[in-house]
Amino acid sequence: VIAAVALPGVPEVRPGDDLAALLADAAARAGGLEPRDVLCVAHKVVSKAEGRVVRLADVEPGEQARRWGAAWDRDPRQIQVVLDEAAEVVRAEGPGRLICRTRHGFVCANAGVDRSNAGGDDLAILLPVDPDASARRLRAELGCAVVVTDSFGRPWRIGQAEIAVGCAGLVPVDDWRGRSDRDGHELQATMIAVADQAAAAADLARGKDRGEPAVRLRGLGAHVTDDDGPGAAALVRALDQDLFR
Amino acid sequence: VIAAVALPGVPEVRPGDDLAALLADAAARAGGLEPRDVLCVAHKVVSKAEGRVVRLADVEPGEQARRWGAAWDRDPRQIQVVLDEAAEVVRAEGPGRLICRTRHGFVCANAGVDRSNAGGDDLAILLPVDPDASARRLRAELGCAVVVTDSFGRPWRIGQAEIAVGCAGLVPVDDWRGRSDRDGHELQATMIAVADQAAAAADLARGKDRGEPAVRLRGLGAHVTDDDGPGAAALVRALDQDLFR
Numbered sequence: 001v002i003a004a005v006a007l008p009g010v011p012e013v014r015p016g017d018d019l020a021a022l023l024a025d026a027a028a029r030a031g032g033l034e035p036r037d038v039l040c041v042a043h044k045v046v047s048k049a050e051g052r053v054v055r056l057a058d059v060e061p062g063e064q065a066r067r068w069g070a071a072w073d074r075d076p077r078q079i080q081v082v083l084d085e086a087a088e089v090v091r092a093e094g095p096g097r098l099i100c101r102t103r104h105g106f107v108c109a110n111a112g113v114d115r116s117n118a119g120g121d122d123l124a125i126l127l128p129v130d131p132d133a134s135a136r137r138l139r140a141e142l143g144c145a146v147v148v149t150d151s152f153g154r155p156w157r158i159g160q161a162e163i164a165v166g167c168a169g170l171v172p173v174d175d176w177r178g179r180s181d182r183d184g185h186e187l188q189a190t191m192i193a194v195a196d197q198a199a200a201a202a203d204l205a206r207g208k209d210r211g212e213p214a215v216r217l218r219g220l221g222a223h224v225t226d227d228d229g230p231g232a233a234a235l236v237r238a239l240d241q242d243l244f245r
Numbered sequence: 246v247i248a249a250v251a252l253p254g255v256p257e258v259r260p261g262d263d264l265a266a267l268l269a270d271a272a273a274r275a276g277g278l279e280p281r282d283v284l285c286v287a288h289k290v291v292s293k294a295e296g297r298v299v300r301l302a303d304v305e306p307g308e309q310a311r312r313w314g315a316a317w318d319r320d321p322r323q324i325q326v327v328l329d330e331a332a333e334v335v336r337a338e339g340p341g342r343l344i345c346r347t348r349h350g351f352v353c354a355n356a357g358v359d360r361s362n363a364g365g366d367d368l369a370i371l372l373p374v375d376p377d378a379s380a381r382r383l384r385a386e387l388g389c390a391v392v393v394t395d396s397f398g399r400p401w402r403i404g405q406a407e408i409a410v411g412c413a414g415l416v417p418v419d420d421w422r423g424r425s426d427r428d429g430h431e432l433q434a435t436m437i438a439v440a441d442q443a444a445a446a447a448d449l450a451r452g453k454d455r456g457e458p459a460v461r462l463r464g465l466g467a468h469v470t471d472d473d474g475p476g477a478a479a480l481v482r483a484l485d486q487d488l489f490r
Contacts, residue, residue, distance in 0.1 A: 159438030193404030
């Protein structure tokens, strides 16, 4: 049995806030955290606490950002923030939507830069510099597994699904290759993206408009580890295995 | 709060079996099904019950299947089954792995054809002909929302995540576009793939080697509908919006 519960009453997070303390307080109101729990935390509050917030007034758009901004009738400063976060623009989808590869290796819209629920109209939130390190720090403080999440689009499917951008204390990928199925037939391509599925499960339990950035998952103990583990970096497909470049 | 529980004791399913009755029996052992429950069912048992199983001994591989079979040292009959199910080969990844677009519009490895847990070494399981119709039939019998699931790889991420190939009685995509965030800023690209996330959550609760093809999700009532709804077809991105063709 897996149970997902959104932690109540996490306040608006500001740069420099002690996020672990805020999450621990909220968890205490929901019965606390146990060592084999998995706490899924929306990256937005992690990024805010870490100061990964850009004020658009401080951004000087370059040539490319001004060109796209004019063509798409979008704020060129926001486009510049996206370009600054991108290691590569994979596809320029048009009207304010750039599919980028981030420096972490994630392929996602706008390099993970987001202005919704940013805490101000002039603000853009970036992904954490090292979301696995963010997860490790939270795990050390909270004493349970931690997944830092973001919602990514998918190339062939409508809608976004929440995935793991950072992870500590949870097996990110459960590798069944080489094991046999119930017929004794070797399982060929069964690697289960546990951390991404945990992120998706958690997303179902929270209200995006209710300020519920953290969800506790209970029942995933079989995938919880004694050490931090390889993190969500293990979920990034290597560039030389990208068939869609 | 969302709770996911794998239904115990679903027997091995064979062509012609009354799957709804088998699932209802299993659900009864776990406290039954309520109208606002979402039952996630692995497509394999749906396909088996519907007779969507091919005996490789009955398959005559064509020219292309024989060529790839020889090049990759794989059974050309299995490759032929994949080609028969594919509307289009999107990428030939090599060693037995063809990324295909199925007739349903799904882009996935081997057009959804799978030999693991097929019920016999000579058997390959296909996707249901119309997984949304399969979900609607099960919903009519079981009296709760139904999602038919399969595990798909992702182009830029390691590992598979479970997604919805069929759906009835559950909002497949929760469309937030046009609504505002807590700052009053318009949410631009927020369409939540509810049915896919439900499939992922369910997958965490079942043991792939324990014969647990069905998981009951409770707590998603806000997304459960009075009618069948548009199904998982609503999650398929139109061909003319595919940026990676």
